[in-house]
Amino acid sequence: MRMDTVIIGGGLSGLTCGIALAKRGQRVAIVASGQSTLMFNGGSMELLGCVDGKTVTSPLQAMATLPQGHPYSKIGVDRIATLAERATQLLADTGISMTGSAAANHWRITPMGVAKPAWLTLSENFSIQDLDNLPCKRLALMCIRGFFDEPNGMLAHGLQQLGFEVDKIEFTTTDITALRRSPSEMRASSLAKHLGGNSALQRVADQINSLASHADIVLLPSVIGQSDDDGYRTLKTLVNKPLQLVATLPPSVAGMRMQTLMRHYFRMLGGNYLMGDSAVSGTFDGDRLTAITTAKLGDMPLKADNFVLAAGSFVSRGLVADYERIYEPVLGVDVDADTDRDRWTSFGVLQPQQYFRYGVATDQQLHCLRQGKPVANLHAIGSILSGHDAVKMGDGTGVSLLTALAVADSITAR
């Protein structure tokens, strides 16, 4: 089977690249081995949150100080602002409405109550523009009885540390109580499935209206809207006070929705999303990759003019570490990683870890290298790239979105 472009990996970067290419009329297939880490995203994108241990307020300015090997430096720092705007528009096209600016970070609130710098946040999620100038005083934190995915105490404490007065208000409804029959089901995604209907939302609104009358803003865990934001908008009209959602522990409802909307949009554009299949090997001819074999398609390989490696990092098994080495398991392309196993990690789990920055080696145009030489029609994008650190630098989702768009540009420019 022949495509214009085949993308290995169906997460944020793979879908973004696939959408950009399909929009320009390309025949694209995405091979996605299971759900991606997008399911763990609480509803924010980060461009650049921290450089050399210092919090970044203006990502566009801070870009200039990044080392040569960082994916942003490879794309070209002067292109970042435009690509960032295009990424925001692409997300909006799929139905993901986010606010924020690449020029100035705002603050998202983690489920543990920590404020972290962010570039874009879902319009329905609670975020803070300026920590020195809080948007209001009194927050009502609605705590769902028996809910697993929100450490309420830590969240409330974190918000108090930021300067808010927080009322923790426990509540339940008949729909929520029914779910508690199966205690393992008190998860964000299960609640989202059972709180979808208008009458269930009305019962939630009734509780909020009777219990949270003194708050400036009401905060509810993000447990509505698995496939769209209709539920949130309905609930907003039913609640008397301004209503915002706060991210939960994963799998996150917002992440599931983003994944669903992007996949749906990609399919609408004629893209093929091969869910649950995985690339197993590639066939090279000189400096070109000609085809990949997948587990499910078996003896019928996927051929294409261009290939994109968007398989994610260790957690998605785009990179594999065994007792001796770190490698890219599908195509066997070069990786930037220490050969000395003792240097992979640092003592102390919260310390910056070397392996966070490991990834596949690429040239300046993000072509993968194979035995030191660039593969002319194979690019890498997203978390699998070396030279960035999603955990410590807060650049993971930004790298995924922007490298995806930059590579889509290179592919269609030919």
Added chain:
Amino acid sequence: MAERMQLCNLSENNFEQCTKCSICTTVCPVAAVTTDYPGPKQAGPDGERYRLKDPAYYDKALKLCLNCKRCEVACPSGVHIADIIQRARMKASEGHRASLRDTMLANTDLLGTMANLVAPIANATLGLKPTKLVMDSVMAIDKNRTFPAYSRQKFTTWFKRHAAKDQDAYPNHVSYFHGCYVNYNFPKLGQDLVKVMNAIGYGVHLLDKEQCCGVALIANGLYKQAKRQGRVNVASIRKAVNMDHHTVLTTSSSCTFNLRDEYPAMLDLDNSDIRDGISLATRFIYNLVDEEKVKLVFKQDYKRRIAYHTACHMQRMGWQLYSIELLRMIPGLDLQVLEQECCGISGTYGFKKENYERSQAIGSILFKHIENAHVEAVATDCETCKWQIEMSTGLPVENPVSVLADALDVEATRKANNLTD
């Protein structure tokens, strides 16, 4: 040494690879509509840890699993969650006899043979309200269900009378595993396949012996019978693949999945030498066209707007690509690819009275997508999805092979493939 150590750590069904991320539970269609089912993570790898300790931890709620395999498709860690659940059910059912109702529903071929003999009576009777009420109360087969109509003539009878003698004349050959549905309920699909294959120069042949693939037997706990029938099928397919050098084509995604993947996973039947010789017809035809071995010519005036529904087992096999891309070759066809959602029937599951409401609740998301797609028909590779979608949306549902047969200009295609009369 290190690698050997890692190999020692591997257990059946990738059980220990589960990272407890819960993604499987978020895609489970059953957990989405009922709190009676604990979801695949709990029912599968989590529960398995307890069951390994003591089989008494087996939870009866596991029978609510549809075996749709969506949990496995979503799992980022490659855990065979549904297989773990099915194996647990299998183990717990040892020594128990399946009920009369389950045995009847599971024996699609026996039921089919009897019904074919008296098709007009069977169809009329099965559709009557009193019959439905008796089946509902005595057999616990839900009264809202419409049994698929039985054909008066079996596919194999039609084939032997009208098609068999012409097949040797073609330059290339395939065998056909028609399955119960084509044989007893809907011979037209088999006829459509013969029409398409003949038009591109392929003679179609039946297997020496074909028995029901057993997908419904497995679902209803009749493992021994499934294995017995599986042995017959594997032997027949082995002869076709290894002796006659035929690819064995199918037109049902569930039969295909069962023959290729469930035989080794559920019934311990070794099919490794013939697995690659079993292919869905759409995959086989797509590949012939893709490799420019055959040409398809379509009717000039053909114009339709249809939606494609990916059946759960089709998605598990990962072959929807072939049916979709094959349909996209038809110039007059406006194809809407639906987001993959379970239709809720899952073979015989939705026929059972205790499952009816749940089955319809599960399917409601898909039915809504279909309604929003504004199409005149739906295409899918699974016959039970067909019954469910036809009953629930009122739209006709066709196998992609039938869509293809309908759109094909047979004479022009024969000419394009250098076939003379």
